[in-house]
Amino acid sequence: MKLRKFLLALLAPFIGAPAISAGAPTHVQHPAWSRNAVIYEVNTRQYTPEGTFNAFAKNLPRLKNLGVDILWFMPIHPISQVNRKGTLGSYYAIADYKAVNPEFGTMDDFKALVKKAHDMGMKVIIDWVPNHTGCDNVWLKDHADRYARNDKGEMYGPYDWTDTYKLDYNNPDTRLAMIDAMSFWLREADIDGFRCDVAAEVPVSFWNQARPQLQAIEPELFMLAEASSPALHDYGFDMGYNWPMKDLFSKIASTHGQYTFVKDGQTQPEKLPEAHAMDIPALVKSQEKDYPGDTYLMNMVTNHDLNSWEGTEMQRLGNFADAFAVLSYTLPGMPLIYTGQETGLNRALQFFEKDTAPDFHPNSVTTFYTALNALKHSRSELQAGVAGAPMTVFETDNNDVLVFERRQGDKAVITAVNLSNKPVRITYTGQAPKVSANLTDAISGAAMKSLPTILAPGGYFVITDN
16 A cells, blocks of 8 residues: 555656647657658568568568668567457457567567668667557456456456457556556667557556656657547657548548448448548648647558558549558658558458468559658658648649648648549649749659649649759
8 A cells, every 4th residue: 555655646747747738849859860751560460471570571671772761560469369359369469568479480580670670770669559458468467456447347348359458547556567568678679669559548647657768768769649639749659640631531532432442231332521632731720730739640541450440542542542642741740651552452451360461572553652752751841740841732723622832941842632533724713832943743753844734533743842
């Protein structure tokens, strides 16, 4: 009891700490290397026929050439056996926070992979599951008090995650044990940070408590929240998921008949609420108001959840997929590439079973993403957070057309997308972009004399000025 009171006193400054007002600067100091970075999600199980760290490591030179800066590994921990889903189980039902999944290799294999990635200039973050554990996690033997209980005094899993038990963050010991486990990976494996699963389900006060302790170990710590919650960015996280933008992309595609994904038990695609291209800058403006200044948001056209459960990017976005990919790079934030996206993966990967590895043979899709990565790296206007240029929108006579620039001085990146099913001539109803004679198509590298004025259905352009 005395120890509990001592721990509560220790945590008092963090529990219930008020959030700063929306729009005020975040207290998080982002590492400099993150401003122009591209993040890549690694599904180790499905990446290669072997599904191991060592087999994946052979892909590092290819990913370096692609332009990847941050490798985010889906959970690498052992998976619980009790209540396991499928044959191999969910990556997110953790059996031991301080061990690696033996299917993937050994701790030494993972350390060697991290070192090789670092030697090539890439950063490594691992998926962290702080909200719940698997049903036979090693903590259950001696620390069952770290788990939440229902009205019957039983441990339980959130949602339909019947292979997990939820943790209790009202217990100071749970907090300290979780910080200790996260610290282990920073010290032992030299990783650079964490992608935190369902981060908004864990109290904000925990993240406010954890970040300074983790950053004391890794000064250039990078934290990604699987959440769209502004309060998480006051003190805890560098970047959050841009779920609202993902949803808006899907609504726009649905409005124009491009959304073809059919859920299990249904016979036709769901009809999503109507939306148009010009709803995108409105969302950006709203997010700039709601989030602490200098917050990063991660833009995406796919990820492991979307691919496995909500349809491939082609099923959700149809002929607009490439245009939305362009937006994921040129809108404020950081772009994500998921396993196989860079070669046009067009099927759902199984989640609880071993699947056939994607084909990583370079093709036109690879060329497309290599060009976008080079654009992200080379243009200061596209830096994430306040270091990047603001978004200036040019009004046209068509709300399915979005034209905007991000300009710093005499340098600019100008983007246009036609998110309709008809070819359009861009007709400005107000000011048009003012450009120099030194224009370049960012995808093809071709010199341009002027901005294009006609876009095909789902068409786009990305032009650099100077």
